[in-house]
Amino acid sequence: MIAIQTGDVDIGALIAAAKKNGTGAIVVFDGIVRDDEITEMELEAYEEVAVKELEKIANDATDQFRLLHVDIIHRIGRLTVGENILIIVVSAGHRKEAYAGSRFIIEAIKAGVPIWKKELTKDGGRWVPGDHGHGKGHH
């Protein structure tokens, strides 16, 4: 499943569904709203483009690391400390491919998928600065 949504997901159910013929390892990445003296986090996406880019990242990772299954669920809207922001479930024959595929996906999301975060504090809010390199490693 590739999705951008407000609601949470059942990670246990995703893991169960990610077990395919040949699965020897599943790696789960769960990005969580950290308590950086914030009250809440507000997330926003250019949804149509972001979903397409997540699909491309999942396909690239599948090809490159011989993955058997990929889920990427990125939440948007208002989230509180401790809530899940991003869940990546990767299934592969072996741990090496599973870890590498998971890492590839999170780094690709950070580099180029149009999603933004605003940290809300008692005094207002602040947009989390993104990478200025446009995902191409230059400034």
Place this chain on the structure above:
Amino acid sequence: MQWYDNKEKNSGEEEVTVKIRFFAQFRELLGTDIVINVAAATMFTHLITTIARKNPKGYAAIFDENGTFHEFVILMKNGKRVDLTDAATTPVVDGDEIAVFPPVAGG
């Protein structure tokens, strides 16, 4: 169909209808989903400059003091990147969805 409507309204002068979407801090300063009729062959930079001028803070978020895009600004036309260096010579086309946003920070 919009093309013919506009053509009639403007005595033969061709106009196009485009939508501009700002995101994150740009959206807070300038709004989003702005549907606007402009002369055909209006260039990206000209269109975005015109809209951004409605709020000095919004303008300053996107352009520097010389009226050049800040190097971190990202432009898209119908979901595809437009290089900042091409924006001054890229015309908008009827039905275009133009997106303007700061560096992404998901994950």
